[in-house]
Every structure is written in structure tokens, then in C-alpha cells.
Amino acid sequence: MRTHAPDIFRISAVLSISALALTACGGDGGDNAANADEADGDGDTAAPEAAGELEVWVDADRADVLADAASDFEDDTGIAVNLVQQDFAEVRDQFVSQVPTGEGPDIAVGAHDWLGVLVTNGVVAPVELGDAAEDFEDVAIEAWTYDGQVYGVPYSIENIALLRNADLVDQAPDSFDEMIDLGEESGASYPFLVGLDAQTADPYHLYPFQMSFGAPVFGQNSDGSYDAEELTIGNEGGVEFAQWLSDQGEAGTLSTNIDGDLALENFVDGESPFLLTGPWNVPAAEEAGINVEVDGIPAAGDQEAQPFAGVQGFFLSAQSENTLAATTFLVDYVGSPEVQQSLYEVGGRAPALTESFESAMAEDDIVAGFGEVGAEAVPMPAIPEMGAVWDYWGASQAAIINGEGDPAGLWEQMSEDIAEATE
Amino acid sequence: MAVTAPGSTLIAGEQTTAVGSARLRRQRYPRAEKPALARRPFKKWWRETGWRHLVGAGVVVFSVFPLVYVLSASLNPGGTLISANSLFSRVSLGSYVELFNRPQQPYAAWFLNTLFIGLTASAGSVLLGALAAYAFSRMRFTGRRVGLITLVLVQMFPQLLAMVAIFLLMMGISEVFPAIGLNSQIGLIMVYLGGALGVNTYLMYGFFNTVPTSIDEAAHIDGAGHARIFFTIILPLVSPILAVVALLSLVASLSEFVIASVLLRDPERQTLAVGLFQFISQETSQNWSVFAAGAVLAAVIPVALFLLLQRYIVSGLTAGSVK
Amino acid sequence: MAGETTSGRPKQRAAARRMTRRQKQASTLIDATSSGWKLMLFKIVVLGLLCATAVYAALVLFMNQRWLVGSLVIVGAAGLTWIYLKRGALPAKYLAPGLVFLLIFQIFVVLYSGYVAFTNYGTGHNSTKDHAIQAIMLQAQERVPDSPTYEVSVLEDSGELLSTDELYLAIVAGDGEVLIGSEDEPLEPSSAATVQDGRVVAAEGYDVLEFNELLNRQTEITDLSVAMSEDPNAGYLRTQDGRRAYVYTSRYIYDEMADTMTSSETGTVYSDTGEGAFVADDGEQLLPGWRINVGLDNFVNAVTEDSIRGPLIYVTLWTFAFAFLSVATTFALGLFLAVVFNDKRMTSRKYYRLVMILPYAFPGFLSALVWAGMMNQEFGFLNNVLFGGASIPWLTDPWLAKVSILIVNLWLGFPYMFLVCTGALQSIPEELTEAAQVDGAKAFQAFRSIKLPLLLTALAPLLISSFAFNFNNFNLVYMLTGGGPRDVSAGVSVGSTDILISMVYKVAFVGAQADYGLASAFSILIFIIVGTISVLAFRKTKALEELN
CATH class of the missing domain: 1.20.58 (Methane Monooxygenase Hydroxylase; Chain G, domain 1)
Structure with missing residues (x-):
């Protein structure tokens, strides 16, 4: 072995040199691309020519719809749109960690309540919709506005409403108590259902009732945005709401043992005339042959029961090198009635573009039902501290419903904890 | 090369023992067992195997029961995961059909990818781990003990930042070798191989230790080189643990989600863990039934591998050979 | 093997000396072959x-x-x-x-x-200073309220030789006048321009860029700000898509020389004081900031963090108990089953073995969710069927939740231990166990004195690493109970099943905002704890190992 060693070195040297030669060939490919760029720069080419590529992160359901818009865009501009399928739930964190590396996309799908985190991290760029902003539903633009700037193009509005089994109860209730009465009269096992988690209840689903007691989580600025400094959750209405929660828990109308799945299953089996939920559960109920009607959410307090609205859309990366193309794609293609219509058809949520919204409302009772409630909805707060807010909020609600202490005391404690977390 | 003969004699001897014990088993069972079951007094049967069946029944119920929910959900399209009222109230194969009819979510491709990635990573882990375990078990060198402990310590590091770190690393690799960087299955397999030296090495190490060094020494004297001894003598002797480690690594790579979801972007290249999760990750469009159906089919992979490897795992080859 | 004595340490030399002649002979042979x-x-x-x-x-x-x-x-x-x-x-x-x-x-x-761990990486400190400045400037562009939308054209100097790279924006003002300007020159009226459909299509001395040319110079165009007039307060014109332009003012002015951001509304000056963000005199930070090295700050915060100090001891104790009991229960059950089904007389054992693999073959979080459903207080299978309608608060009672989490972990983990023990049992010569099969009592004795020590020797490191795994078993806790139930009246977000790692997760990611620096510092601290314990445990097992 010893005697052979020098030979080995020689041979491996030869091999590495031949590999270098291969490398050099590989390098040529890159040069060609560069040449092509130069050719473009001359501006002689009249026909649109691929000048770059847009990377768009999109979830599986949206991918099909955008594929059409993408190919139109490529035909019109010569810019290819590379649709990268991502899991919706992963997009936010991936976007935050990948944009700074330069590997991130130009555009990504998302929900408006991510904006706080995205803006604070400086990974999204504002999109000036210009006059087009007026073509969208107010709540959609309001939701996608953060700190005075619109950060993307919304496409759908999502909110909860009251599903009613019309075979069990034939009239829409006007108040929470009336709903319970109607539900009990119907003879079903549960007068009313809403899915609650044993540990964290569900502040999102219970929010309309809280609002009906006049206890929004934050104060709102004149432009509709939230003022995280002004915490209103612990006001008098909030304490009343806490008492109400405790009463309902005791009466059994709210139970943290009935989670979302159980609630849906019981509704689908005709065990309850009412279910407070979003459009995502409607298909299951309809497939099971339930005669579903969508009603407004009955108030428990003396004010209107406004739910939260979640608005989905597409946002633009702050590090995009194709801002011009990306903006064009967002405003003129994603924001077009055709695309909004097809996004609506695949997702079943009310479109954000008013024109599409109205046509969807006209043609589908269910969408119309949710849309009517949604028109009154308030956008979910998007401030980055919401993680902590949901956390305290939910745990306290669960404790109150389960009767673990004095409702008012627990609620006030929660308000203090939230105040500390949002400081 | 001329030294093959003695080595192979040794292996042949090995096989004889194995075959011998198998023959023994074969003879024992047909003759003794079946009639014995009828004739053997109940008390004796109970003491020898009967109680074991009772334990087995208990374990089967414990193991399977939660999975019945999964099976039930998979047969109930549009249904929920946890059914309060009755299992199997509706039975339809709709979710299984749907699984293969979603162009955006190519289940069949995920399945094959998982198979490829899982098997490759598993085979690689076994090889790398066995090499290291052999070194730790048979050789004495500076830092051996520290090295052994370090292997386990490294695995104890909380992986809160693994996602960010691995992404940065693979991005760097992409710059140089795009084919094994981001969005490549080879890249993912390499990351999995990063964990090849670790707990499993220890497992193999312990097992190697039970193989008497006299076997190696005999082979040395017969003129076999270290590589030959390792591959043709030691490895066959430790096949039970190799099979166990192969299975453990396969299951680990099968259920690994975080890194696979960061590295593999293209749906056609994703693994089952990443792909299936999409069906339920969004609270507002969860499809438990399809997810459950996918999980049931995915479980076929480890189960099939176990069936394949079972005879190695329980063969007891060494038992015959050592003494 | 003799070749390994590369270092001249006495210990090693002694080891080399200890080698038998036979071994030396063998190692020579290895090299030869x-x-x-x-x-x-x-x-x-x-x-x-x-x-x-x-x-x-x-x-x-x-x-x-x-x-x-x-x-x-x-x-x-x-x-x-x-x-x-x-x-x-x-x-x-x-x-x-x-x-x-x-x-x-x-x-x-x-x-x-x-x-x-030594940086401030986290929400608001996500990237470099350049990126932060760029992001702030982007976010600070505020469209002048009620200002019109301009159909804009992007121009460059015409003439092959004289051409510079300078880009111009051309708009048609409300009164029909054509205005042209560039980064350096505010908008000026231009007379020699052709307007078509409200857009400039040609201008003397300039070439109008076509759409694909715009695309080639995207960054330049979107970075271009053209002042509306000499008056800086009049705002400037920018375009994001090359066809429509709007008048903006900026909420912040970046002074490159002084490296400060100045608010144009309040005049507050934010400067880089080394905190990883522009900071005003009153301490207000302008986010996004950037990543900087913060030395030991994260470690100091980790140790002094208020929300952790209270429950720290409790959580640490439970983490140890959880990790230890998880290993003990899974190992006990796995070993027991491995021994029970290692009997050759039992022909059906392979079917049992197959069934026992199943819990291991399904995604862990799916199983955890099913278990959570089965443990539902009112409707769960356990209470409804097994306990005949009892109302046992499996997941909501602080102590029962601990038991529940151990039960679920037992279910998830015993197949692993079973497999490993089954594999390890194969290494124990049959003869040793023949005696054990004579009768029940003796069998157990024989097992304890002969097999168990051998097994433990082989498996001790595995048990230690399994302990470490459970020490950091974030997924299970998060899937099954989310750390809960928690005492809301105490005002802490840490619950009674939280282990160290899930508590850290809450503090570093859920609490206020994601703080990777803090999380890393915690990771290191936890690693030191569990690492030390493991090394100590290894020391203990050393004696066992030498037996072999």
C-alpha cells in the first residue's frame, strides 16, 4: 500500500482535473443565460420574452386556479410564474425565515392576521391598489390594511354564522335566549352547539357573544384599525360577558367537552338545530342531507353580535426583485373578477372583490347568508402580540365555562395578563 | 484473495448451525406441537403458552383500539376523526378513492417518494451506523468513550431551531450543488443520514459487543482482512439488530415532518408526512377522512418492512453460533 | 489495530502494550489483506x-x-x-x-x-440592517390622501451614444400638461410630447420603454422617486407597476450620513444606538430592526425571566418525572412483551408482534388526537364505555392529566422498546434461558439474574437517550394537552403538564413574539441540564459495561 500511495495521488489529481473540465462545461450554461439577458437589454425584441420568473407560494386548493391566471400572465408578459405549492399553515413562518435569505418567493398566499408579524419582520411590501381599492369589499381592505398601508390583494372573506337545521326549527332566532328556547322546543338533544376546546375554549367562535355585551378586545382607530394600546376587553361589558359564560356553562348550553368535531357530528346527525360555525362545515352538513339555513348570529347582550372576519389574500415580498411584474400580477390578475370568481368556486368563501361578492351572493343562499353576517364583521386583530392574547383569552374562557372560580375575577385577571403581554 | 477459503469455511459453518437450528425447529413443531395441543394437559399448556395468549389479547386491544377510530374515520368520507356515537356508522371507500384523484395532492407520488427516501435513508443509516459501531466495539482508540457519549449527547440537543438552521445549510449546498440542495430528495436523505450515528449506533454497539472477539481473531488468523471480516462475518451475525435499526430508521424518516416540509417544495417530491398534513393543517378545511385513509395506507410501509424483516429480527442466528 | 497509537499518551501506550501478540499478528494481517x-x-x-x-x-x-x-x-x-x-x-x-x-x-x-443564542434574532430582528432600512422605507411610503392616479410612462434618454442609464417618469397632469422628471430632477413641464389616451407615448429626446423593457429594469423603476416640485413637502411620484403612479410622502427620512431615521410628522430622530433597531431618545424602537450580537443578554433574560421563575422548579421536577416514568413504563412493558413473545413454543407470536408494531406505524400526532378524543370527559370512550359513564376529567384535572399523558406516551413508545428488546434478546444465548423455562418462579429468577443484566448492558445507553428524548418530547405535550390544564387565576401561561421545552416554547414563541435568540439560549441551558445528567448516568453504567 505504501508503495502505491504516490500513484493514487496522481490518479486522483487527474480525476479532479477532469471533473473541473466538466465543471467548466456546466459553467457555460450559466453564461448562456447571461447572454440571453444581455440580448433582452438591447430592447430589439418586440415580442414579449421571458425576462424573469415570479415565484408564488400557494396552497394546494388555490394552485389550480392560479395556474390559469399564471399562464395568461405568461402569455401577456413573457414572465413565467412558478407556482410553488406550500402548506397554508406553514406559509407564514417559512416566509418570515426565507425572505431575508433571498430564497423567498415574490408573492405568497396568506391570511390578514399574519400581517403584524410580517410587517414587524419587514418581509412584506405595501401594494398600492390605487383606484382598484374601491372595487373590494370594505372589510377586506380594512383587514389587509396594517399601520395605514395595504399589504396585498385580498381574495376571500371568511366568518362564522349560525347554521340552522330548517327541518327542526323553521324560524331564525332574534336573540340567544330565543335560540335556546327554540332549540329546546324542537326536542333535539342539544338546543345549540358550538365547538369548544377543553383547555382553550374558543375566543374566535365566542367573540360575537362577547361583542354583544359591548366588549371588543381592542379599541379601534377612526380608520377601523385596532389600537393595541387601548385594551377594552376588561370593560364592564367584558365582565358581564364573563358572568354570562359562567351561567351558560352551568346551564350546559356551552360545554368545553363538545369540541368542533363533536359539535359538527351532532349537527350532522340532526341532534341539534343550531350550530355556530363557518362555511367550512357546510358541505359536510349538506352531504348528510341536512336542510341548512344560514342565519345571523343572535345577540346574547344588548348590542350587535359581530363576529371576526378573516380575510385571505396574496402579499408581496419586501425582497422581491420583480416588484413590477409581481404587482402587475397581483393587481391585474389576482384582483380580476375572473380569478376572484374561480377562487370563490374552489374555496366556497365569499370573494373579496365586490363585483364577484355580489354575484356569489346572488347565486348561492349559503354564501349570501355568511356574506350578510360578514358585512358586519370586524377583522381579526393582526398585531404580532395576538399569540399571547389568544392564549390568555382562551384559557380564561375555558376556566370560566367550567366554573373554576369567580367569573369576574378570572376575567379581570385575564385582562391584566393581556395588557402585560401586549405592552 | 487466496485467503477466501478459510473464511468461507467459517461462514459455511455458520450457515450449517443456522440451518441446523431451523431444521430442529421444523422437526420439533410438526411432530410435537399440533398433537400436543390436543393431548397436552391444559395446565401445562397454560403455563407454557396459554397465558402468553392472554397477555397478547390484552396488548392487541390496547394497541389497536385507538387505531380503530382512524380506520373508521377513513371509511366515513366527510366525517370527523373522533366519532362519539358509533364507529363504522357509515362505510364507504370514498376517501381512499379521493386520495388518488387529487391532482394537486399526488398521494401515489408521495407514497413512492416516502418508500424511496425511507428505504434509502434506512439502508444508509444501517450501513453508517454499523461501521461506526464496529469501530467502537472492536477497536480501542483515543476518544472512544468520549466519542460514544458525544454521539448520544448530540441527539439530546433541543431541536427548536433545526428548521431554520437546516434551511440555511441546504441553501448553501444549493448554491454549489443544486441537485442535492433544496427541493431534492437526495438532500433530505443526507440530512437524515446526519442522524445515522446516534442512538442506533449505540444499539448496534451493544449488540456487536455480544459477539465474541474470538470469531474475529479466528478470521484474522485465517487471513481475512478487516473489511472482509466486517462484511462477511460480523454483519450476518448481528442481522437481528441490523433489521431492528433498519425498521427504526425507516419509521423515523417516515414520520419526520419538519425538515421534509422545509426542504421539499414540489408536491411531486414530497413525502407522506408532509403531504398528508396538508389535509388537516388548515383548521377551516380539515379533511380528516382523507387524512385517515392516507395514514392507514401509509402504515402499510412499516408493517410490510416488519414482515420482511421479522425473520431476521427473531431468527436468533447468534444464539446458535456463539457457543 | 496496532497502528492506532498515533498519539504518544501514556494511557494509550499502555493499551498498546496490553495487546496480545495474537492481536498484533491479526492487525498486520488486516493491513496486508x-x-x-x-x-x-x-x-x-x-x-x-x-x-x-x-x-x-x-x-x-x-x-x-x-x-x-x-x-x-x-x-x-x-x-x-x-x-x-x-x-x-x-x-x-x-x-x-x-x-x-x-x-x-x-x-x-x-x-x-x-x-x-448570542443574537437578538426574532420577530422584528429578522435580517440585516440593509434589509431593515429598505423595509422601513417601503412601509413608510404613504400615498398623499385624495391624490390622483397618474397613468405613467417610463422614459430613458434617446440617442445611442449619449445615452445614460437615467430613467424618467412622465405623467399627464390634470390640466393636460406633460410633466417629466427623474430621481435628480423634479417634474418639469415638457412641450414636445405626444399623449394618447391620457398617457405619454412619445417625447422628444426620450425613448418610451415598452413593457418588456420595464420588466428588465424592474428594480430601478420601482426604486425611482421623482419629486413633484422643488418643494420637498409636495411629495414624490413613484410607480410600482410601471403604468400607474401615485404621489407619496414618506413618514421617515433616512439620513445615510448620520445613519438616522427622522419622522416627517413629529420630527423625532431615531438613531442606531447598537440595539439592533433605530431608537428614539425616549427609547421607542422603530421596527423592523435587524440582527445584532447581544452577548449574554439572552442567557441573562432566560435566567431572570419572570414568567418562568415561578413555575420553574415545579416544571423541572415534572419534566424529570415525566421523562423517567415514560422510559420506565415503556421499557417495562416493551421488555415484558418481548420476553413473553420470545418463546419459540408460541407459533402465533409473529401475529402478536405485527399488531404491536401498529401504534408505531401511525403518525404520532394523529394518535395523540385520537387519545384526546377518547379521554373526553363527557363523550370519550374511556369514560363512556370503560368506566360506564363516569365523568373522570382525564385531561382537565392537573394530576390526572399527568397520568393521561404518561398512558398515551406508553402507548406511543412501547412498540419501540418492544422492538429493541426483541432484537437485544436475540443476542443472549439460548442455553442461558433453557433453564428459565423449567417453571414460572425459577424462570423469573433466571431472567433477573442472567438475562436482565445482559440486556441492561446493551440497552442502558438507549434508555438514557430515550430519557433525553422524552425530556424534550415537545410534540406529545403539545398535541395532547397543550401543557394544560393551567391555573388561570395564577396568571401564568404554564400549565400542569408543561415540560421545560414546551414552557420554553411558550415563552419564546407564543408569549409575545417569536424570539429565536431566547429560545436558543434556553435550548443550550436545557441541553446542559439533560447532558450533565446523561453523562452522570453514563458514568453509572460504566461498571455495567465493563462486565461484558
Whole structure:
């Protein structure tokens, strides 16, 4: 072995040199691309020519719809749109960690309540919709506005409403108590259902009732945005709401043992005339042959029961090198009635573009039902501290419903904890 | 090369023992067992195997029961995961059909990818781990003990930042070798191989230790080189643990989600863990039934591998050979 | 094996001396036989490819000015070549393949966490200062309220020779007048321009860029700000898509020389005071900031963090109890089953074994969710069927939740232990156990005195690492109880099933905002705790190991 060693070195040297030669060939490919760029720069080419590529992160359901818009865009501009399928739930964190590396996309799908985190991290760029902003539903633009700037193009509005089994109860209730009465009269096992988690209840689903007691989580600025400094959750209405929660828990109308799945299953089996939920559960109920009607959410307090609205859309990366193309794609293609219509058809949520919204409302009772409630909805707060807010909020609600202490005391404690977390 | 003969004699001897014990088993069972079951007094049967069946029944119920929910959900399209009222109230194969009819979510491709990635990573882990375990078990060198402990310590590091770190690393690799960087299955397999030296090495190490060094020494004297001894003598002797480690690594790579979801972007290249999760990750469009159906089919992979490897795992080859 | 005495430490020399003549003889033989020509050729090819790849990688890296990484690649490849060409160094030859992957993929994660622990990486401090400035400037562009939308054209100087790269924006003002301006020159009226459909289509001395030309110069165009007039308060014109332009003012003015941001509304000056963000005199930070090195701050915060200090002792105790009990229960059950089904007289054992693999074959979080459903207080299978309608608060009582989490972990973990024990049992010679099969009592005795010590020797490291795994078993806790139930009236977000790692997660990610720096510091602290314990445990098992 010893005697052979020098030979080995020689041979491996030869091999590495031949590999270098291969490398050099590989390098040529890159040069060609560069040449092509130069050719473009001359501006002689009249026909649109691929000048770059847009990377768009999109979830599986949206991918099909955008594929059409993408190919139109490529035909019109010569810019290819590379649709990268991502899991919706992963997009936010991936976007935050990948944009700074330069590997991130130009555009990504998302929900408006991510904006706080995205803006604070400086990974999204504002999109000036210009006059087009007026073509969208107010709540959609309001939701996608953060700190005075619109950060993307919304496409759908999502909110909860009251599903009613019309075979069990034939009239829409006007108040929470009336709903319970109607539900009990119907003879079903549960007068009313809403899915609650044993540990964290569900502040999102219970929010309309809280609002009906006049206890929004934050104060709102004149432009509709939230003022995280002004915490209103612990006001008098909030304490009343806490008492109400405790009463309902005791009466059994709210139970943290009935989670979302159980609630849906019981509704689908005709065990309850009412279910407070979003459009995502409607298909299951309809497939099971339930005669579903969508009603407004009955108030428990003396004010209107406004739910939260979640608005989905597409946002633009702050590090995009194709801002011009990306903006064009967002405003003129994603924001077009055709695309909004097809996004609506695949997702079943009310479109954000008013024109599409109205046509969807006209043609589908269910969408119309949710849309009517949604028109009154308030956008979910998007401030980055919401993680902590949901956390305290939910745990306290669960404790109150389960009767673990004095409702008012627990609620006030929660308000203090939230105040500390949002400081 | 001329030294093959003695080595192979040794292996042949090995096989004889194995075959011998198998023959023994074969003879024992047909003759003794079946009639014995009828004739053997109940008390004796109970003491020898009967109680074991009772334990087995208990374990089967414990193991399977939660999975019945999964099976039930998979047969109930549009249904929920946890059914309060009755299992199997509706039975339809709709979710299984749907699984293969979603162009955006190519289940069949995920399945094959998982198979490829899982098997490759598993085979690689076994090889790398066995090499290291052999070194730790048979050789004495500076830092051996520290090295052994370090292997386990490294695995104890909380992986809160693994996602960010691995992404940065693979991005760097992409710059140089795009084919094994981001969005490549080879890249993912390499990351999995990063964990090849670790707990499993220890497992193999312990097992190697039970193989008497006299076997190696005999082979040395017969003129076999270290590589030959390792591959043709030691490895066959430790096949039970190799099979166990192969299975453990396969299951680990099968259920690994975080890194696979960061590295593999293209749906056609994703693994089952990443792909299936999409069906339920969004609270507002969860499809438990399809997810459950996918999980049931995915479980076929480890189960099939176990069936394949079972005879190695329980063969007891060494038992015959050592003494 | 004799070749390994590369270092001259006395200990090692003693070890070498201890080697029998036979071993020395054997090692000479190894070297003699391993240099067969086939092996040699194989080595040459593999090492050659390796070196070639490394040289290529290093060249690419050097071209990208990544000197350190490039050098590491070269050193690594040279090291590997040396190991495999050198005589002897057998342990290195066997260890190297696995170590390469370990070093690249695992050690890197550890080092990266170590590095992040000394930075302020987290929400609001996500990238570089340049990115932060760019993002602030983007976010600060505020469209002047009620200002019109302009159909804009992008122009460049015409004339082949004189042409500069300068870009111009041209708009048609409300009164029909054409205005042209650039980054350096505010908008000025221009008379020699052709307007069509409210848009400038030609202008003397300029070429109007077509859409595909716009695309080639996207960044330049979207970065372009053209002042509306000499008056800086009049705002400036910007376009994001090359066709529509709006008048903006900026909420912040960045002064490159002084490195400060000045609010145009309040005049507040934010300056870089080394905190990783622009900070006003009153301490207000302008986010996004950027990543900086913060020294030991994260460690100090980790140790002094209020929300953790209260429940820390409690959580640490429970973490130990959880990890220990998880290992103990899964190992006990796994071992018991492995022994029970290791009896050759039981022909049906392979079916039982197969069934026991099943819990291991399904995604853990799916199982955890099913268990959570089965443990539902009112409707769960456990209460409704097994306990005949009892109302046992499996997941909502602080103590029962602990029991529940252990039960679920037992279910999830026993197949692993079963497999491992089954495998390990095969290494114990049958003869030793023959005696054990004589009768029940004796069998157990024999098992305890003969098999168990042998098994423990082989499995002790595995148990230790299983302990460490459960010590950090974030997924289970998060899936099953989310750390709850928690005492809301106490005002802490830590619940009674939270273990250290899930508590850290809450503090670093859920609490206020994601704080990777703090999380890393915690990771390191936890690692030190569990690592120390493990090393101590290893010391204990050393005695056991020597037995073999």
C-alpha cells in the first residue's frame, strides 16, 4: 500500500482535473443565460420574452386556479410564474425565515392576521391598489390594511354564522335566549352547539357573544384599525360577558367537552338545530342531507353580535426583485373578477372583490347568508402580540365555562395578563 | 484473495448451525406441537403458552383500539376523526378513492417518494451506523468513550431551531450543488443520514459487543482482512439488530415532518408526512377522512418492512453460533 | 489495530502494550489483506471523485467569496483522503462516513443554535440592517390622501451614444400638461410630447420603454422617486407597476450620513444606538430592526425571566418525572412483551408482534388526537364505555392529566422498546434461558439474574437517550394537552403538564413574539441540564459495561 500511495495521488489529481473540465462545461450554461439577458437589454425584441420568473407560494386548493391566471400572465408578459405549492399553515413562518435569505418567493398566499408579524419582520411590501381599492369589499381592505398601508390583494372573506337545521326549527332566532328556547322546543338533544376546546375554549367562535355585551378586545382607530394600546376587553361589558359564560356553562348550553368535531357530528346527525360555525362545515352538513339555513348570529347582550372576519389574500415580498411584474400580477390578475370568481368556486368563501361578492351572493343562499353576517364583521386583530392574547383569552374562557372560580375575577385577571403581554 | 477459503469455511459453518437450528425447529413443531395441543394437559399448556395468549389479547386491544377510530374515520368520507356515537356508522371507500384523484395532492407520488427516501435513508443509516459501531466495539482508540457519549449527547440537543438552521445549510449546498440542495430528495436523505450515528449506533454497539472477539481473531488468523471480516462475518451475525435499526430508521424518516416540509417544495417530491398534513393543517378545511385513509395506507410501509424483516429480527442466528 | 497509537499518551501506550501478540499478528494481517487491488481501485475511484467534487465546490465557494466554507471543504476532503490512504487509522476509516454526515447536519444545527443564542434574532430582528432600512422605507411610503392616479410612462434618454442609464417618469397632469422628471430632477413641464389616451407615448429626446423593457429594469423603476416640485413637502411620484403612479410622502427620512431615521410628522430622530433597531431618545424602537450580537443578554433574560421563575422548579421536577416514568413504563412493558413473545413454543407470536408494531406505524400526532378524543370527559370512550359513564376529567384535572399523558406516551413508545428488546434478546444465548423455562418462579429468577443484566448492558445507553428524548418530547405535550390544564387565576401561561421545552416554547414563541435568540439560549441551558445528567448516568453504567 505504501508503495502505491504516490500513484493514487496522481490518479486522483487527474480525476479532479477532469471533473473541473466538466465543471467548466456546466459553467457555460450559466453564461448562456447571461447572454440571453444581455440580448433582452438591447430592447430589439418586440415580442414579449421571458425576462424573469415570479415565484408564488400557494396552497394546494388555490394552485389550480392560479395556474390559469399564471399562464395568461405568461402569455401577456413573457414572465413565467412558478407556482410553488406550500402548506397554508406553514406559509407564514417559512416566509418570515426565507425572505431575508433571498430564497423567498415574490408573492405568497396568506391570511390578514399574519400581517403584524410580517410587517414587524419587514418581509412584506405595501401594494398600492390605487383606484382598484374601491372595487373590494370594505372589510377586506380594512383587514389587509396594517399601520395605514395595504399589504396585498385580498381574495376571500371568511366568518362564522349560525347554521340552522330548517327541518327542526323553521324560524331564525332574534336573540340567544330565543335560540335556546327554540332549540329546546324542537326536542333535539342539544338546543345549540358550538365547538369548544377543553383547555382553550374558543375566543374566535365566542367573540360575537362577547361583542354583544359591548366588549371588543381592542379599541379601534377612526380608520377601523385596532389600537393595541387601548385594551377594552376588561370593560364592564367584558365582565358581564364573563358572568354570562359562567351561567351558560352551568346551564350546559356551552360545554368545553363538545369540541368542533363533536359539535359538527351532532349537527350532522340532526341532534341539534343550531350550530355556530363557518362555511367550512357546510358541505359536510349538506352531504348528510341536512336542510341548512344560514342565519345571523343572535345577540346574547344588548348590542350587535359581530363576529371576526378573516380575510385571505396574496402579499408581496419586501425582497422581491420583480416588484413590477409581481404587482402587475397581483393587481391585474389576482384582483380580476375572473380569478376572484374561480377562487370563490374552489374555496366556497365569499370573494373579496365586490363585483364577484355580489354575484356569489346572488347565486348561492349559503354564501349570501355568511356574506350578510360578514358585512358586519370586524377583522381579526393582526398585531404580532395576538399569540399571547389568544392564549390568555382562551384559557380564561375555558376556566370560566367550567366554573373554576369567580367569573369576574378570572376575567379581570385575564385582562391584566393581556395588557402585560401586549405592552 | 487466496485467503477466501478459510473464511468461507467459517461462514459455511455458520450457515450449517443456522440451518441446523431451523431444521430442529421444523422437526420439533410438526411432530410435537399440533398433537400436543390436543393431548397436552391444559395446565401445562397454560403455563407454557396459554397465558402468553392472554397477555397478547390484552396488548392487541390496547394497541389497536385507538387505531380503530382512524380506520373508521377513513371509511366515513366527510366525517370527523373522533366519532362519539358509533364507529363504522357509515362505510364507504370514498376517501381512499379521493386520495388518488387529487391532482394537486399526488398521494401515489408521495407514497413512492416516502418508500424511496425511507428505504434509502434506512439502508444508509444501517450501513453508517454499523461501521461506526464496529469501530467502537472492536477497536480501542483515543476518544472512544468520549466519542460514544458525544454521539448520544448530540441527539439530546433541543431541536427548536433545526428548521431554520437546516434551511440555511441546504441553501448553501444549493448554491454549489443544486441537485442535492433544496427541493431534492437526495438532500433530505443526507440530512437524515446526519442522524445515522446516534442512538442506533449505540444499539448496534451493544449488540456487536455480544459477539465474541474470538470469531474475529479466528478470521484474522485465517487471513481475512478487516473489511472482509466486517462484511462477511460480523454483519450476518448481528442481522437481528441490523433489521431492528433498519425498521427504526425507516419509521423515523417516515414520520419526520419538519425538515421534509422545509426542504421539499414540489408536491411531486414530497413525502407522506408532509403531504398528508396538508389535509388537516388548515383548521377551516380539515379533511380528516382523507387524512385517515392516507395514514392507514401509509402504515402499510412499516408493517410490510416488519414482515420482511421479522425473520431476521427473531431468527436468533447468534444464539446458535456463539457457543 | 496496532497502528492506532498515533498519539504518544501514556494511557494509550499502555493499551498498546496490553495487546496480545495474537492481536498484533491479526492487525498486520488486516493491513496486508486490505490492500488487495480491487479495494485499491475502489478507493482510488471514490477518493478521486470526492476530491474532484470538493475542488469544484471550493472553487464555486471561492468565487462567491465564501473563503471560510471553501477552505473547510478543502480541509475536509484532504482529511478524508488522508484517512483512507494512510496505513492503519482503522477506527477513523470506519467512523468517517457517519461522522461526515453528523458533522455537517447535526453539529451545524447545534453550532447555529449556539450562534443564534448570542443574537437578538426574532420577530422584528429578522435580517440585516440593509434589509431593515429598505423595509422601513417601503412601509413608510404613504400615498398623499385624495391624490390622483397618474397613468405613467417610463422614459430613458434617446440617442445611442449619449445615452445614460437615467430613467424618467412622465405623467399627464390634470390640466393636460406633460410633466417629466427623474430621481435628480423634479417634474418639469415638457412641450414636445405626444399623449394618447391620457398617457405619454412619445417625447422628444426620450425613448418610451415598452413593457418588456420595464420588466428588465424592474428594480430601478420601482426604486425611482421623482419629486413633484422643488418643494420637498409636495411629495414624490413613484410607480410600482410601471403604468400607474401615485404621489407619496414618506413618514421617515433616512439620513445615510448620520445613519438616522427622522419622522416627517413629529420630527423625532431615531438613531442606531447598537440595539439592533433605530431608537428614539425616549427609547421607542422603530421596527423592523435587524440582527445584532447581544452577548449574554439572552442567557441573562432566560435566567431572570419572570414568567418562568415561578413555575420553574415545579416544571423541572415534572419534566424529570415525566421523562423517567415514560422510559420506565415503556421499557417495562416493551421488555415484558418481548420476553413473553420470545418463546419459540408460541407459533402465533409473529401475529402478536405485527399488531404491536401498529401504534408505531401511525403518525404520532394523529394518535395523540385520537387519545384526546377518547379521554373526553363527557363523550370519550374511556369514560363512556370503560368506566360506564363516569365523568373522570382525564385531561382537565392537573394530576390526572399527568397520568393521561404518561398512558398515551406508553402507548406511543412501547412498540419501540418492544422492538429493541426483541432484537437485544436475540443476542443472549439460548442455553442461558433453557433453564428459565423449567417453571414460572425459577424462570423469573433466571431472567433477573442472567438475562436482565445482559440486556441492561446493551440497552442502558438507549434508555438514557430515550430519557433525553422524552425530556424534550415537545410534540406529545403539545398535541395532547397543550401543557394544560393551567391555573388561570395564577396568571401564568404554564400549565400542569408543561415540560421545560414546551414552557420554553411558550415563552419564546407564543408569549409575545417569536424570539429565536431566547429560545436558543434556553435550548443550550436545557441541553446542559439533560447532558450533565446523561453523562452522570453514563458514568453509572460504566461498571455495567465493563462486565461484558
